[in-house]
Amino acid sequence: MGDSNQNDIPSHHGVGETGTIAYPNETIRLLLERSTCRSFTDRKVPPEILRQVLEAGDHAATGGNLQPYSIIKVENAETRKKLAEWNSQDFIATAPVNLMFCLDWRRLQRWAELEDAPFTATASFRHFWISFQDCIIAAQNICTAADAMDLGSVYIGTVTESIRKTCELLELPQGVFPVVLLCIGYPKRRPAPRKKLGVDTIVHNEKYHELPDDELLRAFDRKYPDLKVEPTDERLDDISRVCRKVHSQGLATRCIEKIRRRGYISPVQRYFGLHYTADLMPERNTGYLKIMEERGFTWFKEYSSAGEGTE
């Protein structure tokens, strides 16, 4: 955007500026200073506070005002422990409240059945696309409301890794599919906001604008100035193997040469070579669709109607 230099709000390219800025209002401050909390005190969330926070989800925008989602509110310690274990993140169990956001067409399907109305929404890509959005719009309103009530929160995106066990544990019926977990509690400490790419990189004026190579690299360098990892032999072996598996020996050679020359593993090499490893992340793609089908969603198939049949 052309007006980037008239910006009075920190983009957190310089983290640490927070607290000294005159924000236009409290909501803008909350949104710009928000950071993910992974460390919670023992303090329970009082039911009346939690209810106010959940109301923000109930009042969220939703296509056709249909609200095709449900939230499983988990406070039971055993259940939280299992979710923590299955998602390999201990702090899930220490958050007093775990909220599992689910697509839910089951409720609307039952309504349709009780009222003798036709129903195909679980078989529709369009409905899936919008109900996924509706679910996250509600989740994010709850997340913002939690911040406004001095709570901290963290999204757990790995719930797709253990869908079958999760569905059994939470007794999710057909037509209900877990999307994301949000853990809420009183923060032990509030980390500083993370650095971001900045509005000038993520917002495009009128049409998509390809940043020139050097500007693109500068944007990422500003965002991840410290995310350089030491090139141990084991890490180099891992990255080399991933490069070969998903692309070629040529990429592996160039990657390792670049690391040796610089003396560090760069953020993007770490991201896709060591952390979200590029060879493992696409595993079981069709397996996930199969699980969706088991849960009653079939939008990835051509729909074949019952036709003008008789009962």
Place this chain on the structure above:
Amino acid sequence: MGDSNQNDIPSHHGVGETGTIAYPNETIRLLLERSTCRSFTDRKVPPEILRQVLEAGDHAATGGNLQPYSIIKVENAETRKKLAEWNSQDFIATAPVNLMFCLDWRRLQRWAELEDAPFTATASFRHFWISFQDCIIAAQNICTAADAMDLGSVYIGTVTESIRKTCELLELPQGVFPVVLLCIGYPKRRPAPRKKLGVDTIVHNEKYHELPDDELLRAFDRKYPDLKVEPTDERLDDISRVCRKVHSQGLATRCIEKIRRRGYISPVQRYFGLHYTADLMPERNTGYLKIMEERGFTWFKEYSSAGEGTE
């Protein structure tokens, strides 16, 4: 929830209560009194205000802090007119700012290429699932920030209906896929918040709880007390046809009998029999996946790696 009677915040089961409630803070008030705006004044959104609003998207939570989304900011009148036409909603063109939220793995792919890192994210269901969430989390923060700056907004979920034309118009490259449009401007009037199902219906304690039939019907009756449609011959023919096409003659008979006995078309009969018609909504499911593939996303296939090849 068991504590439902200790609730001091309106659930908008009684719309009209707003403005008289003591909210714990301004952000909670904004979230609970928000309503979708479809009528905008001519007033432009000042660039410094718009930038503050967009900053709220840049600072949103995002998996691994990867920010795999882009926002195309459209203020050009001709472009807005086309988006209005393709989405069959005139008010899109009257909103001075149209924001098209897109999944964007293109930027990260370019970064990986420039840095010699392996990359497969566009081929990964897991990455797709989380980046879709990230995109909507950013959109909803922008939506809330707009409310906080006295703007109004409306989500347009039908952008999947005209993807190819939209991609061409906004010059979206491979790896970029439009998800949802958010229109922003100064409201001509603010509609009252819509009635909602209520926290006791959408939130489940510990495990999924099936409401008994009568409670389920009461929840929907409270939500849609006025959404009863006159049963004209044309409407009855339409609903009957949809029932036969997606299910059977038996359903069509029961549906029409129920309508005649009551004297009105019920909300769910209207929703899936006349509005989001159950026969047409699942159309082109596999067509949408084909378009995703054209745009560079292939997570609905088994991934086949390049293997340990040479270049």
